[in-house]
Amino acid sequence: MERVMLAVEKYGNMSATAVPVALVEALSEDRLETNNWIDARI
Known part of the structure; x- marks a missing residue:
């Protein structure tokens, strides 16, 4: 299982x-x- 969840790959920069x-x-x-x-580092 990956430990990092990236939404940017699917939805772009939000x-x-x-x-x-x-x-x-x-x-x-x-x-x-x-x-x-x-x-959640921003």
């Missing part, structure tokens, strides 16, 4: 909305597990 979109993508793909850390 500025500040990239983090929430990547989170929704990760949730919909069941890539998050209990006690996972999410680092």
Whole structure:
């Protein structure tokens, strides 16, 4: 499993909305597990 979720490859540059979109993508793909850390560096 990859440890980095990138929404920019699929949707392009969305500025500040990239983090929430990547989170929704990760949730919909069941890539998050209990006690996972999410680092959203902006």
